[in-house]
Amino acid sequence: MIRLDVLRLLEQRGKTKYWLYKQMGGMSYQNFNRIATGQTKAIRFETLETLCQVLECTPNDLFVIDLDAPEGN
Helix, strand or coil, X not given: CEEECHHHHHHHHCCCHHXXXXXXXXXXXXXXXXXXXXXXXXXXXXXXXXXXXXXXXXHHHHEEXXXXXXXXX
Protein backbone atom coordinates (compact mmCIF):
# COMPACT_ATOMS: atom_id res chain seq x y z
CA MET A 1 0.00 0.00 0.00
CA ILE A 2 1.25 3.48 -0.84
CA ARG A 3 0.74 6.12 1.83
CA LEU A 4 1.76 9.67 2.60
CA ASP A 5 4.58 10.08 5.11
CA VAL A 6 4.19 13.76 6.03
CA LEU A 7 4.79 13.41 9.78
CA ARG A 8 8.26 11.97 9.19
CA LEU A 9 9.16 14.87 6.92
CA LEU A 10 7.94 17.35 9.51
CA GLU A 11 10.01 15.68 12.21
CA GLN A 12 13.11 15.75 10.02
CA ARG A 13 12.63 19.46 9.45
CA GLY A 14 11.86 20.28 13.07
CA LYS A 15 8.39 21.57 12.19
CA THR A 16 5.01 20.86 13.75
CA LYS A 17 1.78 19.64 12.24
CA TYR A 18 0.21 22.96 13.28
CA TRP A 19 2.93 24.85 11.38
CA LEU A 20 2.18 22.86 8.22
CA TYR A 21 -1.56 23.37 8.62
CA LYS A 22 -1.05 27.13 8.71
CA GLN A 23 1.23 26.97 5.64
CA MET A 24 -1.33 24.97 3.66
CA GLY A 25 -4.07 27.62 4.11
CA GLY A 26 -7.73 27.22 3.24
CA MET A 27 -8.02 23.50 3.99
CA SER A 28 -10.28 22.11 6.69
CA TYR A 29 -8.39 20.73 9.66
CA GLN A 30 -10.16 17.38 9.25
CA ASN A 31 -8.92 16.98 5.66
CA PHE A 32 -5.47 18.26 6.57
CA ASN A 33 -5.20 15.81 9.47
CA ARG A 34 -6.08 12.89 7.17
CA ILE A 35 -3.32 13.94 4.81
CA ALA A 36 -0.76 14.54 7.56
CA THR A 37 -1.43 11.19 9.23
CA GLY A 38 -1.53 9.22 5.96
CA GLN A 39 -5.21 8.31 6.28
CA THR A 40 -6.46 10.00 3.12
CA LYS A 41 -7.75 7.88 0.24
CA ALA A 42 -7.23 10.57 -2.41
CA ILE A 43 -5.23 13.77 -2.80
CA ARG A 44 -5.33 16.54 -5.39
CA PHE A 45 -2.24 17.35 -7.43
CA GLU A 46 -2.59 20.96 -6.26
CA THR A 47 -2.30 19.77 -2.64
CA LEU A 48 0.73 17.62 -3.49
CA GLU A 49 2.38 20.60 -5.15
CA THR A 50 1.74 22.80 -2.11
CA LEU A 51 3.12 20.15 0.24
CA CYS A 52 6.26 19.85 -1.89
CA GLN A 53 6.77 23.61 -1.95
CA VAL A 54 6.22 24.09 1.77
CA LEU A 55 8.31 21.07 2.82
CA GLU A 56 10.92 21.69 0.10
CA CYS A 57 10.73 18.14 -1.16
CA THR A 58 9.70 16.11 -4.19
CA PRO A 59 6.56 13.97 -4.51
CA ASN A 60 8.84 10.95 -4.13
CA ASP A 61 9.75 12.17 -0.62
CA LEU A 62 6.08 12.41 0.38
CA PHE A 63 5.19 8.77 -0.23
CA VAL A 64 6.24 5.45 1.22
CA ILE A 65 5.30 1.96 0.09
CA ASP A 66 4.26 -0.25 2.98
CA LEU A 67 4.28 -3.81 1.67
CA ASP A 68 3.06 -5.24 4.99
CA ALA A 69 -0.09 -3.10 5.19
CA PRO A 70 -3.33 -4.68 3.99
CA GLU A 71 -4.75 -3.21 0.78
CA GLY A 72 -7.55 -0.68 1.12
CA ASN A 73 -6.61 0.52 4.62
